[in-house]
Amino acid sequence: MPTPTPTARPRATGRVTLSDVAALAGVSPITVSRALRGERTVDPALAERVKEAASQLRYTPDPAARALASRHSSHVAVLIPMLSNALFVDLLEAVQRTLRPAGYQTLIGITHYNPDEEEQLLREQLQHRPAGLLVTGTDHSATTRALIEGSGVPCVHVMELGNTPGVYCVGFSQHAAGQAITEHLVQRGHKRIAFVAAQLDPRTLQRAEGYRACLRQHGLYDAGLELLSPLPSSMALGSVLFEDLLREHPDCDAVFFCNDDLAQGGLLAALRLGVAVPQRVAVAGFNDLSGSDQMLPPLTTVRTPREAIGEASARLLLALMRGETPPAHSIDLGFELMLRASS
Amino acid sequence: MPTPTPTARPRATGRVTLSDVAALAGVSPITVSRALRGERTVDPALAERVKEAASQLRYTPDPAARALASRHSSHVAVLIPMLSNALFVDLLEAVQRTLRPAGYQTLIGITHYNPDEEEQLLREQLQHRPAGLLVTGTDHSATTRALIEGSGVPCVHVMELGNTPGVYCVGFSQHAAGQAITEHLVQRGHKRIAFVAAQLDPRTLQRAEGYRACLRQHGLYDAGLELLSPLPSSMALGSVLFEDLLREHPDCDAVFFCNDDLAQGGLLAALRLGVAVPQRVAVAGFNDLSGSDQMLPPLTTVRTPREAIGEASARLLLALMRGETPPAHSIDLGFELMLRASS
DNA sequence: CTGAAAGCGCTTACAG
DNA sequence: CTGAAAGCGCTTACAG
Numbered sequence A, B: 001m002p003t004p005t006p007t008a009r010p011r012a013t014g015r016v017t018l019s020d021v022a023a024l025a026g027v028s029p030i031t032v033s034r035a036l037r038g039e040r041t042v043d044p045a046l047a048e049r050v051k052e053a054a055s056q057l058r059y060t061p062d063p064a065a066r067a068l069a070s071r072h073s074s075h076v077a078v079l080i081p082m083l084s085n086a087l088f089v090d091l092l093e094a095v096q097r098t099l100r101p102a103g104y105q106t107l108i109g110i111t112h113y114n115p116d117e118e119e120q121l122l123r124e125q126l127q128h129r130p131a132g133l134l135v136t137g138t139d140h141s142a143t144t145r146a147l148i149e150g151s152g153v154p155c156v157h158v159m160e161l162g163n164t165p166g167v168y169c170v171g172f173s174q175h176a177a178g179q180a181i182t183e184h185l186v187q188r189g190h191k192r193i194a195f196v197a198a199q200l201d202p203r204t205l206q207r208a209e210g211y212r213a214c215l216r217q218h219g220l221y222d223a224g225l226e227l228l229s230p231l232p233s234s235m236a237l238g239s240v241l242f243e244d245l246l247r248e249h250p251d252c253d254a255v256f257f258c259n260d261d262l263a264q265g266g267l268l269a270a271l272r273l274g275v276a277v278p279q280r281v282a283v284a285g286f287n288d289l290s291g292s293d294q295m296l297p298p299l300t301t302v303r304t305p306r307e308a309i310g311e312a313s314a315r316l317l318l319a320l321m322r323g324e325t326p327p328a329h330s331i332d333l334g335f336e337l338m339l340r341a342s343s
Numbered sequence C, D: 001c002t003g004a005a006a007g008c009g010c011t012t013a014c015a016g
Helices: A018-025 A029-036 A044-056 A063-070 A086-102 A115-127 A142-151 A174-187 A202-217 A235-248 A260-273 A306-321 B018-025 B029-036 B044-056 B063-070 B086-102 B115-127 B142-151 B174-187 B202-217 B235-248 B260-273 B306-321
Strands: A075-080 A105-110 A132-136 A155-159 A168-171 A193-197 A226-228 A254-257 A282-284 A301-303 A330-332 A336-338 B075-080 B105-110 B132-136 B155-159 B168-171 B193-197 B226-228 B254-257 B282-284 B301-303 B330-332 B336-338
Touching (some): A029 A044, A086 A105, A105 A115, A168 A306, A174 A336, A193 A202, B105 B115, B115 B142, B174 B254, B193 B260, B226 B235, B235 B260, B260 B282
Parallel strands (some): A168 A330, A193 A226, B075 B132
Antiparallel strands (some): A301 A336
16 A cells, blocks of 8 residues: 655654644644644634644654653553452453543553552552553552542542432442342342351442341341451352351351352352252342353352443543543442342 | 651652652762662662662653653563463463563463464553563464564463474473374274364374374274364363263263363263263363362363473573573473373 | 744754 | 764744
8 A cells, every 4th residue: 555655754762742643734733732632722624624634744742741841741540459350350451442432542450459559559650640540449548548638639439329419430339249149148038147258348348237237137247247358258268158158157058259259159159069050048149140050050140240340430531531520439230149049 | 657758849740750769879860770770880889779779769760651762662572372271371461570570561462262362452452562572373374473573572472382493492202192082082092082173273182193093003093083173162062062972972071171171071072971080981181170070070182391391491581681692492391191090 | 814933841953 | 981063854833
């Protein structure tokens, strides 16, 4: 294919710059800048001419120069706990799919559920003067909150709801979801319903509260039936905790695992032990991760809308970065019970 | 704790700049620049004084200004196919863990195994003038290769080996690994060994070649026993393919799945169907992903060193970015057979 | 609606 | 080993 030969290349670097486009279009560089950014103060015909010149020269703006002059970059910093939880992979995919077409690059920081790491990552990311910030959860250290506020960078919190004015959230009620799946187990006639959890991050603890609220309401709550491990969530840990649970509480007739990987491990342990699910023990998980529908029996769980959360939070952030002030400060995208054969 | 009060803040933005540090240390800005970047042409005593001044003012360099002046950013662009394959999550973790302490931010591009997307992502990433590039595999479109070469950005390819001079690779032989796990099945006495694969990316096809080479060598190769699906790999797909396989080839006595998620799905399908593993059909997977050791029976598979690959490739890239020219162009980190009860 | 000037905060040669 | 000058490629006020 024929390559058009640019006419002007004044810079030493050989890079096509605003000035080159300006020269070709016969306007000043600042007009090119305005036209290309879609500022509406530019005469439409002129803007068209500029855009043609730009594409003819294959001009692409230099993000560094833009960042230096405008005092914010084209990056959006994203803080998530851990990619080994598939939940956050789905979230991230949706975020990137929404942000990329708008010209924003995603800067990913993995906190490993560690407040100190989160703080440190945030510091590093803020040095890059991101245009926006997407952080997981609403429960952060005082320093982290101060850093976010002090930066003046538009920020959206994901996965939880919130009620602090000025704090934007997109998620669902972890408490309500925990309560709903527990209620389902109660409705199935179970009386000794255990809660098995790992990691013990804020959202897991909110689900725990939902579980407690439900069982208290039915007069079925027994603190002894809670098995809480601070270890990272995994199938292997789920197996171990399930065995522990049955050993310590042989009368337990149902388990709510705080995440599907634990539940999958639990189901496999049940198979290994010859424990009939759901006849002897019913099992429920959380998040409806990949593979849960393949288990034996298929896992009852809570489908959480992480793709929708990713997209909605990114859209909200785009609005904030455009300088708009959207009214909704806490967007609830709900959840869905996936009732399968394990309960 | 007492906060030292900075003495000089000339800039309008309120940001602490090189000049502020220079003023406090009583030297010129360029000397500060050199001292802070660890250039060895600076008098040690002076450098120390500068560093103290910098930390006293809590100075942090502006990445945008640095990028604009030096013509490359502090970003390392990473191109990976898909985070829903846990393999790449582990790789990415190791890369970030190695690059971050060296002051490099990771820019992640997810190609979805699509050469066009890869090309487009690369273009976008190169606009940010990354200091380094980490790409998955060695098999890329001509345009992608041209973009990489033309950019002059140091680049390391991961997950495969290579023999092209000037192209740096860190990985292992996918072919040898495919061959080795197949050989194991042969040694177990199996005669009708199937290969079940999804996605059909270059590395999967290299494993297929290893499988073929092994079976041909033993006079056991039958092209009909290959089940190749272009769909994305998943447990659900593994279940479906396993059922297809047994229906179409009832005499099949072993299966090598190209990835553990497929194999896990296959094992669950076997449980559902009452197919005895390994007595009736032996099963082997690839990658040793999380959960494979928990299956019923535990899955025989190939442990691939993605953490080591992530770290080694990042170290190699750091050397290249420092301007060094390391001798090893293709680093083989090997693999390990994990022989468990499924075979 | 368009432009000339100044500046964002650094680093790259070039001197000494 | 240190520094003065120039410039990286944009955008932000400020004029007109």
